[in-house]
Amino acid sequence: MKAIVDKETCIGCGLCPSIAPDVFEMGDDGKAHVITSTVPAGSEDAAKESEASCPVNAIKVQ
Template sequence: MKAHVDKDTCVGCGLCPSICPDVFEMQDDGKAGEIKESVPESAADTAKEAEDSCPVNAIEVE
């Protein structure tokens, strides 16, 4: 499973790292980014929750 944040769409709300800090973080540009491209199996459910919770649909987890 891989995670990707579309930086052009992200509004920097901080929701994804608050839901899934093992995969997402806020970066120096004020936008979210993935810490690891590959999602650890232990974080799969929360990564999908972060994807579903993103208010601008900037996250893709597949």
């Protein structure tokens, strides 16, 4: 499973790192970044939840 954040779309709401801290972190630019492009096995549900919860649909998990 891979996670991608569209930095053009992210508004820096901070939700995804709070839901899936092993997958996403906030960068110095105020946008979310993926920590590792391959989602760790134990974080797949959290990654999916982040994708569904992002207010601007900036996250793709597949």
